[in-house]
Amino acid sequence: MLSFDPIDAARTQWVERGWVEAADGMAAVTSVIRAHAILMRRVDAALQGSGVTFARYEVLMLLGFTRHDALPMRAISSRLQVHQSSVTNAVDRLEAAGLVARSPHPQDRRTVLVGITPEGARVARECTRRLNDEVFGALGLSEQDTTTLVEVLARMRAGAGDFELG
Structure with missing residues (x-):
């Protein structure tokens, strides 16, 4: 386990190189991709043998x-x-x-x-x-964090044309 957040470190590097306007977006995208990998590893383990x-x-x-x-x-x-x-x-x-x-x-x-x-x-x-x-x-998030995450991702998905928000 790392003693620092590598995505936050990459965000700092983005800012230092002058890509300030994209730094938070890079961190968000990288975080979602990393979270996806973590979740898929857990899903695969749960489904193993099925x-x-x-x-x-x-x-x-x-x-x-x-x-x-x-x-x-x-x-x-x-x-x-x-x-x-x-x-x-x-x-x-x-x-x-x-x-x-x-x-x-x-x-x-x-x-x-x-x-x-x-x-x-x-x-x-x-x-x-x-x-x-x-x-x-067993996500390791509070109920409020989970609700917020779902709502934020739903807005992003709707904005990308995934579905129409009602």
């Missing part, structure tokens, strides 16, 4: 939250905000593991539905328990 990655877990949870436990691939891509090829890859692997199943759409022959299987629902529940215990409920 047979799913976080991306696949997100697909399982999305399907489990739907009214009929199934969605078209296009809807999965849109709701998870990832490219359709990434969804196809995740669904292929989940299907091979018996956690989801593809079926034809009853009204649109061109559309394939992806549904969660009972085993997929069981894996999703177990992964959720682990993630809640080891990551989501």
Whole structure:
């Protein structure tokens, strides 16, 4: 463990080189990227042994939250905000593991539905328990800090066109 904050040290270097107007932004971006790495390491550890990655877990949870436990691939891509090829890859692997199943759409022959299987629902529940215990409920931040962080990042995401603030 370092005895100083390397991101703050880099911020100081930015200021000393005359990049004052960008120093806080550099520190913010670098901090978010570092926090992402820390969180992904914790997520990966919590999911270890489950047979799913976080991306696949997100697909399982999305399907489990739907009214009929199934969605078209296009809807999965849109709701998870990832490219359709990434969804196809995740669904292929989940299907091979018996956690989801593809079926034809009853009204649109061109559309394939992806549904969660009972085993997929069981894996999703177990992964959720682990993630809640080891990551989501153990961020090391106060409730107020967590709320503020979510609000700030939501404004940033909305400003980038991720979604429309209501």
